[in-house]
Amino acid sequence: DAGVIQSPRHEVTEMGQEVTLRCKPISGHNSLFWYRQTMMRGLELLIYFNNNVPIDDSGMPEDRFSAKMPNASFSTLKIQPSEPRDSAVYFCASSLVGGNNYGYTFGSGTRLTVV
Amino acid sequence: GNSVTQMEGPVTLSEEAFLTINCTYTATGYPSLFWYVQYPGEGLQLLLKATKADDKGSNKGFEATYRKETTSFHLEKGSVQVSDSAVYFCALISGAQKLVFGQGTRLTINP
Numbered sequence: 001d002a003g004v005i006q007s008p009r010h011e012v013t014e015m016g017q018e019v020t021l022r023c024k025p026i027s028g029h030n031s032l033f034w035y036r037q038t039m040m041r042g043l044e045l046l047i048y049f050n051n052n053v054p055i056d057d058s059g060m061p062e063d064r065f066s067a068k069m070p071n072a073s074f075s076t077l078k079i080q081p082s083e084p085r086d087s088a089v090y091f092c093a094s095s096l097v098g099g100n101n102y103g104y105t106f107g108s109g110t111r112l113t114v115v
Numbered sequence: 116g117n118s119v120t121q122m123e124g125p126v127t128l129s130e131e132a133f134l135t136i137n138c139t140y141t142a143t144g145y146p147s148l149f150w151y152v153q154y155p156g157e158g159l160q161l162l163l164k165a166t167k168a169d170d171k172g173s174n175k176g177f178e179a180t181y182r183k184e185t186t187s188f189h190l191e192k193g194s195v196q197v198s199d200s201a202v203y204f205c206a207l208i209s210g211a212q213k214l215v216f217g218q219g220t221r222l223t224i225n226p
Binding site: 042093104108 | 149161204206213214218219
């Protein structure tokens, strides 16, 4: 298995532009998580899906952020419009919830810079 | 609710020193416990895990024992290497709930 695949690895965009981050979870996993990591706030859970359905989006900072999971093999996190304070590393992770609690598998992340 | 508390970093050691990173938790039910490691520029990787009391997780020379009586899961390594420099996260999951992370501890090993 190739693991959790995120794209792009790096994204530089101008303030006000729309940004879309992509994630392909591990085949067979039924839960997907989006995290944001910054030096100031550490690792923050933004939203998670179970069986493609959003379960908890309380970590999404504001309406500019949205996430979708149209099928079991793909998810997007969109920021529109982007702002400099959105600069961070965004991680996607997947898991088999209800299994033997083996934890999450993380992707390599997308480093977003908004200038 | 569930929570994880790690010793604050950063931690700086010399090569071949003994390492302990403390982790304590609060949880309902019977959680599974994890240590994740994040090397510079990479995502988090599962380092080791323990799913029930008194279990010992181990990997790459690191060990942690699930202590229910003290609600702890301290990470140890007998002789650290420069390549162990990374950020270490303690975490737990209980039932079908989401994984809860500690704040992370940055470890730097000097040659």
